Amino acid sequence: MDNSIISQTDLKLKQFSRGKVRDTYELPDGNLLMVASDRLSAFDVIFPDGIPKKGRVLTQLSLFWFERLKGIVDSHLITSEVPSGLPDYLEGRCMVVKKAKIIPLECVVRGYLAGSGWKEYQKSGTVCGIKLPAGLKNASKLPTPIFTPSTKAEKGKGKSWLGQKHSIQSAHLH
Numbered sequence: 001m002d003n004s005i006i007s008q009t010d011l012k013l014k015q016f017s018r019g020k021v022r023d024t025y026e027l028p029d030g031n032l033l034m035v036a037s038d039r040l041s042a043f044d045v046i047f048p049d050g051i052p053k054k055g056r057v058l059t060q061l062s063l064f065w066f067e068r069l070k071g072i073v074d075s076h077l078i079t080s081e082v083p084s085g086l087p088d089y090l091e092g093r094c095m096v097v098k099k100a101k102i103i104p105l106e107c108v109v110r111g112y113l114a115g116s117g118w119k120e121y122q123k124s125g126t127v128c129g130i131k132l133p134a135g136l137k138n139a140s141k142l143p144t145p146i147f148t149p150s151t152k153a154e155k156g157k158g159k160s161w162l163g164q165k166h167s168i169q170s171a172h173l174h
Helices: 056-068 116-123 164-173
Strands: 014-018 022-028 032-036 039-041 046-047 077-079 094-097 109-112 142-149
Touching: 039 094, 056 077, 056 094
Parallel strands: none
Antiparallel strands: 014 022, 022 032, 032 094, 039 046, 077 094, 109 142
């Protein structure tokens, strides 16, 4: 079993963008190649150690949902086949996609009270404006998962938490 960690990609293509986890390249036909690495990040920090096969898992999750939602909503996915002439390590971790306008939303579903949610809860008893029961502790399991969408911030910039109504309105504006 290959447990090598792919933390960097350096393809002989023009780089379109590099995120915390995904690297995106321009293909000669005008489409994009998105590659999910094994980089590990939290709170806008990329850690030096990655997780073996994380990029493959993320890509397969994306492909599952693109397939599941086919016919309901359009997507940018063209194929998950590795374009010819590119390295074998891309197998299972890349997607060829159409260029599309980004909707700058990050959809976060929380099942536990931690991180910035814990900090807000300590001050106000809420997470992203959602009232939670009193007496919860750090890392408590929530009674039911909560949807806490935010703006998708560029690396190094802060996020703005949105309510569900505002996130839906923002998506419709794009």
